[in-house]
Amino acid sequence: MDFKDYYKILGVAPTADDKAIKAAYRKLARKYHPDVSKEAGAEDRFKEANEAYEVLGSPEKRAEYDELRKYGRQGRPFQAPPGWQSRSGGSAGGFGGDTTDFSEFFSSIFGNRGGQGGRPRAQGRKGQDVDMELAIFLEESLSGESKKVSYRVPQHSANGQRMADITKTLNVKIPAGVADGERIRLKGQGAPGVAGGENGDLYLTLRLAPHPLFEVEGNDLVIQVPLAPWELALGTKVAVPTLTGRINLTIRPDSQNGQRLRVKGNGLQDKQGQRGDLYAQLKVVMPTQNDEASRALWQKLADKAGFDPRSGWGR
Template sequence: MELKDYYTILGVKPSDDLKAIKTAYRRLARKYHPDVSSEANAEAQFREVAEAYEVLKDTERRAEYDQLWQHRNDPPAGRQARTGNAHSAEDFSDIFSSIFAERARHSAQRHAVRGQDIELDVAVFLEETLAEQTRTIQYRQPVYNAFGQLEREITKTLNVKIPAGVGDGERIRLKGQGTAGSGGGASGDLWLVVHIAPHPLFDIVGHDLEVVVPVAPWEAALGAKVPVPTLKDRILLTIPAGSQAGQRMRIKGKGLVSKSKHGDLYAVLKVVMPPAPDKHTAELWQQLADAHTAFDARQDWGKA
């Protein structure tokens, strides 16, 4: 069994650095990879190139190889005086093969690489955050070869649980559902990145919600009961007499769910004027104005 010249196999010189060795290896690996090569002996050449690279990329193993190669023609200790014969190629090859096999086992452990994580955006409606949801998702999982090149993508389907109280931007980890590892490494994870879909009525403030409630001027002035939507149902909200535009009214426990409590819903009053008045309505507004001549709506306006 011949002691192979790994430098010649890779087409590099013993003085070349690791960068040159890596470059040569990648070029030859692409040339002889069985999946893409048209060479007749591609598989055997590929194995030989990979074997040479495994030795020369490692500083310690390369030094041992260099020493063996340098003394490959030296006479054997204890045998020279008796026979005058030099070491046979088999002697060195057997020694090196033993070293290589042992180190290859350790190398496989040292070079176990964890697979890559995958991120997937998931849109969630506000109403869906009130309770745990089961969602069926599909995503594309990349498959890489031993050289880190993308070979293909496979479609995966999972049934996942979206916990109650999930927030915008929250990340949910699904362990081991990312890309596969190499060299015995663990698979990466799948991360679901939650995005709360904008709601036409509710604004999110922490774990509380705000909803703008339009009221007529006389409802604000005289008081009224008006229907107000929540995430689950509709309630009747009591508007006190003399309420002001922009006033916030707390509706306890009707906000978002958290791990420890429910948030609140705040109704923000918005006084909405009726259309331009006819003659009769204008007279009524005038009577109202005459009854409140001492009232100045801008009394405190503009003051520091």
Template sequence: MEFKDYYATLGLERSATQDEIKRAYRKLARKYHPDVSKEPQAEARFKEVAEAYEALHDPEKRAAYDDIGRGPAGGQDFAPPPGWASGFEFSGKDGGIGAGMDRSDFFEALFGRQAGGARGPRAATHAPGGDHHAKVQIALEDAFTGATRTITLRLPVTDAQGRVAMQERKVEVAIPKGVRAGQHLRLAGQGGPGLGEGPAGDLYLEIVFKPHATFRADGRDVYFDLPLAPWEAALGATVSAPTPTGKVELTIPPGSAAGRKLRLKGRGLPGDPPGDLYAVLTIALPAADTDAAKQAYAELARGFQQFNPRVEAAS
């Protein structure tokens, strides 16, 4: 995925004010509007300009974009770091100039659902507050047992001078047992304040699992790599294996190969039905770092003189 330099698209420095962003967009939108422009590839350029403006004219999106832009961000192989947006709270109050347009993969990867959701102008004296959205990272273990956690959110706000600052707040979240990555938790009344006597909006938290040293989740199923010695894989064995809720004894069938998946039914994320836990077998080779180890490998080679691991790969 290609990194989009939205400031360069509008011909601006990163220090540009909101007024400068607006003026640059209006100038380029007039130049490239497909209904009037005679410039080459005017429609494509107009979409690029509209997307850049949608990202930068909204203080919330601009703050998030500036945050990701502080890291390495060049070339065609850009991908947002895992959990980069965790804790950013979006009000969703701005539907975006490019509403209805196809946005780039880069834009969708950064903002996704937060790109739209406008409620429109409030004409009534009393009106409900807007719903807010944020991604939050939790430990995989919390999804197995359930937990209550205090999470810090950062909401970009604009002061009277038009400057963007990050406002932090803490919310207490009850994490239900069996919650999945991508699932949304609704915190009623925790969104934007209402107008007049209107009720506050809701806060929607999208669950993201923190990277785990051992386990990885896919829906309700959970996977982990289980290293085996060559003789354990060849002859079979009973080995101790980790699970998110404690160790178990796992039977390895004889003749197991690297990449084989052994299923522990119902030991994935809780649910109705629960997911499964999969041990993905890998083969760990002992180091030939002593005379005895080298001798053992030499005897193994003599015992398997007809074995050629490259025959299948070459055929």
């Protein structure tokens, strides 16, 4: 009978607190759960992690295990020290009770106390978690309203047999200041548990949908403002769209193509409720067609202005 290092199985240090042990167990249980994992040996890894948490998740069992751990090493035959006896009265090497889910090593230490330590042992299995992506429009990130979400939920019979999926619909409140790629958890909204186990969870990965007008730069937005050449030269006023309506933007005379004008507080919202800025980027749009009269005017302007845009260029 080989010694089992339960700390190594969960991937935690012997000094790890209860919170770290629980988090490590949940991570492994989700990864190797037979209903989820397709990896070879996943079921054995799942049972091994469950056994490790049965011991380390119970203060009483963990204390006894820590006493014995100094006498054994992973992968080596284990023998309890002379005179050692379980605090519950079961001696090392004593078998009994329903310990079929656990190893010989576990049974030799704790006898028939599987599931009777510091925490009750769950008989059912937790339902499968559901992961999905949810597209969020930029306008929705400001509204704070609920969004209807439909998704498919795996179903199992009482004996664990896979059944047809069902479609579930929820109204999900979009958190303020949501960022692209942010993941939120809706507890108990995944697949139903098996044999009385708790429901799985729904995990939503939020994605900001591309917008036809705005580019996202952190909490700031950028919008291209198309202008005729003479509007840049002479100045004008333009009604510019924002996420909450339109604003009148003044373009000063002699403005430049590519220039950005800042409109404070019209960007996206952060977690503290503060909004970023909107940058209106000026973009010259040339006429696609010119008649002879128009070309003559352009030529007259060129002769009159005497402007060389490439002076000093390439030097």
